[in-house]
Amino acid sequence: MPSFKEIESGNITSYYTGGIKVFLESSDDLYIFQNIWFSDVLDKVRFESVSDEDGASGGCSKVVKAVDESNQQDISAFGVVDRDSLFSDQSPSKEVFWEKDDEEFRKAQPFGDRVHVLRRWEIENYLLKPEAISKIVSDLQLREISSDEVVVEIASIEDDLVFLSAMVLHCVANKKVTPSDKFGSGKEGVDLKEVIERHLCVQSESLDGEIEKIRSFAESKLGHERWDSLNRVLDGKRCLNRLKDLLNISFKKNEERGFLATAVKNLGLIDSELKEFIQRLH
Structure with missing residues (x-):
């Protein structure tokens, strides 16, 4: 071969x-x-x-x-x-x-x-570029929001994103049923932890190992760099769902992927990893 x-x-x-x-x-x-x-x-x-x-x-x-x-x-x-x-x-x-x-x-x-x-959890992670999110929100005439402001919004739900991703890794590692991508929708902070604990039938401290490893990717990093690093090991679909709710973006089923992918391309933000992979093929 x-x-x-x-x-x-x-x-x-x-x-x-x-x-x-x-x-x-x-x-x-x-x-x-x-x-x-x-x-x-x-x-x-x-x-x-x-x-x-x-x-x-x-x-x-x-x-x-x-x-x-x-x-x-x-x-x-x-x-x-x-x-x-x-x-x-x-x-x-x-x-x-x-x-x-x-x-x-x-x-x-x-x-x-x-x-x-892929260097990131899944394809959805490659769509979650703050610049692309900013453009989509503006194009839908929801409100003007800069990419820096998008990063600040993401940081406000970072703990929940980390906790949800740690839950998924725990489920897979322990052969437990992984809940749907919209699991815990409408819950945040302590309330979200309680929902996860009930699903896993364990205390939240049981996820400390996964949480620590996820956070280590963003150690000593801030802003855009922090999100880019964390985004490698966060559940992309859950992140996308949470960001849609946070920014009040409404799409038809799966329509957001097409919108974001198009924005990523038009803004010249297709990840270099993917471009290099395709270039090696031809």
């Missing part, structure tokens, strides 16, 4: 006459990659989702399987999986999730050299 480096030494599009496949976990991921962020490479790269017929995420294991099966058939294929996949039963190294150094994280390649593990 050739690596990126080996393929880069030649012409990747001629190496595989069928072009390159990139498997993604969900139909939402597919829409963002194919229709918004990387539509300019569709002559060389074919994005595919491993989600089921209902659109539910196919998950890491299906991506890995699709990549392996395609390459066994001499079809050049790569995959993209969420960072939180490192907590799945299929992950050979859960500790990689807590790696802070980007280069060390990239080199770990727990699912092989053809499966790219």
Whole structure:
């Protein structure tokens, strides 16, 4: 199985006459990659989702399987999986999730050299750029809000975001049912902790280990830099739901992803990690 480096030494599009496949976990991921962020490479790269017929995420294991099966058939294929996949039963190294150094994280390649593990929890995290959020709020004529003010708003709910993400990691690690993305909606602070404690049937102190590790990503950082660092290890969907409520943004089902993804592209804010990954393919 050739690596990126080996393929880069030649012409990747001629190496595989069928072009390159990139498997993604969900139909939402597919829409963002194919229709918004990387539509300019569709002559060389074919994005595919491993989600089921209902659109539910196919998950890491299906991506890995699709990549392996395609390459066994001499079809050049790569995959993209969420960072939180490192907590799945299929992950050979859960500790990689807590790696802070980007280069060390990239080199770990727990699912092989053809499966790219996102540096952030999931695709939603790449949408949560303060500048993009600021533009969306302004475009919807809700109110004028600067990206700096967005960061201040996010900081006001940081504790809740950290606590919710720690809850998810605890559930996965202990094979407990993970509640829906909107779990605890309308609750904050002490009230949110009580709801989480009842769900987990444990005291909130049981999450201290996960909370400390999450917070370590933002140690001694402030403002935009703090959010960018924390955003690597926070549950993206829960963050998005909380921010919508906080800023009083109303969308049709899943519409916010398209709006934010478009704003991210138009503002030139597509994460360099993703751009570099796609560039290595063609």
